[in-house]
Amino acid sequence: MFELPTTIPIQVNSNLYLKDPNSSDLGVKIVAKSIDMINAIGYEEFTIRKLAQAINSTEASVYRYFESKQKLLLYLISWYWSWMEYRLVFATTNISSAKVKLERAICLITDKIDVDEKYNYINLKKLNSIAFTESTKSFLHKEVDKENKIGAYSEYKNFVEKVSDLVLEFNPKYKYPNMLISTVIEGAHLQHHFTDHLPRLTNASSNDNHIQQFFTDLVFKSIITTKK
Amino acid sequence: MFELPTTIPIQVNSNLYLKDPNSSDLGVKIVAKSIDMINAIGYEEFTIRKLAQAINSTEASVYRYFESKQKLLLYLISWYWSWMEYRLVFATTNISSAKVKLERAICLITDKIDVDEKYNYINLKKLNSIAFTESTKSFLHKEVDKENKIGAYSEYKNFVEKVSDLVLEFNPKYKYPNMLISTVIEGAHLQHHFTDHLPRLTNASSNDNHIQQFFTDLVFKSIITTKK
DNA sequence: GCATTTATGATAGTATTGCTATTATATTTG
DNA sequence: CAAATATAATAGCAATACTATCATAAATGC
Numbered sequence: 001m002f003e004l005p006t007t008i009p010i011q012v013n014s015n016l017y018l019k020d021p022n023s024s025d026l027g028v029k030i031v032a033k034s035i036d037m038i039n040a041i042g043y044e045e046f047t048i049r050k051l052a053q054a055i056n057s058t059e060a061s062v063y064r065y066f067e068s069k070q071k072l073l074l075y076l077i078s079w080y081w082s083w084m085e086y087r088l089v090f091a092t093t094n095i096s097s098a099k100v101k102l103e104r105a106i107c108l109i110t111d112k113i114d115v116d117e118k119y120n121y122i123n124l125k126k127l128n129s130i131a132f133t134e135s136t137k138s139f140l141h142k143e144v145d146k147e148n149k150i151g152a153y154s155e156y157k158n159f160v161e162k163v164s165d166l167v168l169e170f171n172p173k174y175k176y177p178n179m180l181i182s183t184v185i186e187g188a189h190l191q192h193h194f195t196d197h198l199p200r201l202t203n204a205s206s207n208d209n210h211i212q213q214f215f216t217d218l219v220f221k222s223i224i225t226t227k228k
Numbered sequence: 229m230f231e232l233p234t235t236i237p238i239q240v241n242s243n244l245y246l247k248d249p250n251s252s253d254l255g256v257k258i259v260a261k262s263i264d265m266i267n268a269i270g271y272e273e274f275t276i277r278k279l280a281q282a283i284n285s286t287e288a289s290v291y292r293y294f295e296s297k298q299k300l301l302l303y304l305i306s307w308y309w310s311w312m313e314y315r316l317v318f319a320t321t322n323i324s325s326a327k328v329k330l331e332r333a334i335c336l337i338t339d340k341i342d343v344d345e346k347y348n349y350i351n352l353k354k355l356n357s358i359a360f361t362e363s364t365k366s367f368l369h370k371e372v373d374k375e376n377k378i379g380a381y382s383e384y385k386n387f388v389e390k391v392s393d394l395v396l397e398f399n400p401k402y403k404y405p406n407m408l409i410s411t412v413i414e415g416a417h418l419q420h421h422f423t424d425h426l427p428r429l430t431n432a433s434s435n436d437n438h439i440q441q442f443f444t445d446l447v448f449k450s451i452i453t454t455k456k
Numbered sequence: 457g458c459a460t461t462t463a464t465g466a467t468a469g470t471a472t473t474g475c476t477a478t479t480a481t482a483t484t485t486g
Numbered sequence: 487c488a489a490a491t492a493t494a495a496t497a498g499c500a501a502t503a504c505t506a507t508c509a510t511a512a513a514t515g516c
């Protein structure tokens with residue numbers, strides 16, 4: 001894969017934290033360990049108390065960085081999309097073909113990370129896994145409008161917008177670029193989950209790359225210009 | 229829409245309840261009121277205590293019907309898919325064209341119910357709304373395998389299978405019918421949510437039927453046989 | 457019509473959760 | 487070396503999911 005220069009920081013909307021976790025050891029531990037734990041036990045079972053114990057700190061200290069468990073999740077997901085946007089730029093610069101750029105974007109979206117790489121202290125494989133299974137929980141609830149107002153989903157929306165632009169570059173007349181890309185993103189996440197747990201809902205297995213093939217096929221067949 | 233004979237019961241896997249809610253007044257009240265409440269305040273804010281108070285009963289009594297809040301949700305979602313399968317049969321019987329059958333199935337999947345109709349005591353509009361926003365919560369957690377074992381998702385899988393069969397009837401060589409249909413189902417749910425709350429992720433608005441059009445277009449372009 | 461089963465209500469309780477408040481103690485900074 | 491800041495320690499609160507116990511009402515069988 002790509003070697004990202006780890007000096008360039010991934011930006012996350014500052015409304016999602018009370019105190020920047022990058023600014024201290026404790027902040028770093030909170031983020032790193034929460035990724036470990038959410039990945040291991042899932043968002044529902046994950047608690048701030050368990051997190052605090054795991055890093056030899058206290059609940060009160062964690063709450064000085066993140067005002068709620070939900071905000072911590074939003075922070076992680078936002079970080080993920082910010083990083084994905086970064087990867088997208090790397091995967092598409094200096095490439096002229098709109099088709100190739102879009103193909104690469106779809107791979108980025110649909111492939112699970114299977115190497116245990118890190119970006120600074122962030123375990124990317126685990127964060128990727130969290131994004132796949134927990135990200136819908138960041139917007140499928142009654143607080144979505146309130147959180148949207150403070151910009152909690154901007155990184156996600158920016159990413160969708162950028163890939164949608166690639167769709168329009170390929171076919172400027174296609175009517176539903178954003179729907180298509182958000183469908184591919186959320187669909188790919190779910191298909192991975194189904195492959196692991198509800199295989200009757202898929203036609204993929206964990207040792208092929210049918211999910212990537214399916215969505216690539218889906219996108220290009222949808223946006224290709226056909227003469228009538 | 230169709231007039232369904234309300235005498236034919238919708239079957240739900242009996243592992244999802246301790247005591248059949250159809251067998252008593254209290255059971256009926258539990259199910260009817262939980263649909264009202266989950267629709268109104270969302271699954272997270274919904275509690276068994278609030279439900280019990282709303283129907284002038286007690287928590288302990290509710291727990292005699294459903295062993296957990298999660299099982300109650302699974303019951304509602306299963307009921308929904310059982311009902312959807314029923315609607316699918318009605319929408320496709322006596323129709324010979326595979327294309328028309330599939331078109332009708334996609335409408336069934338992608339359209340939100342906007343008439344306040346009931347099936348016995350079940351408010352279908354509200355249940356439909358719950359299925360759209362809460363159903364991923366029934367399988368996106370660490371207990372999914374355990375619940376799958378007791379058949380919690382059979383109605384969902386059966387429905388997907390039936391629509392996938394229509395895909396294969398249209399094009400027997402298409403490789404990913406189940407992935408396509410589960411993607412359309414979950415994708416349509418999300419697109420409706422995005423339309424209402426995160427419109428930058430869509431190209432639809434609440435007063436058009438772009439979601440239906442988008443997914444119909446997506447499906448047929450994906451499965452159409454083209455000569456090379 | 458009476459005994460017995462069954463369904464519900466009333467009440468209480470447990471462990472855990474998300475989150476807050478207060479105070480003490482380190483550590484950094486000026 | 488004083489003052490500001492960050493963290494830990496401890497306690498607590500209201501709410502949650504869920505359980506246990508017992509009393510009472512209603513339905514059922516004979």
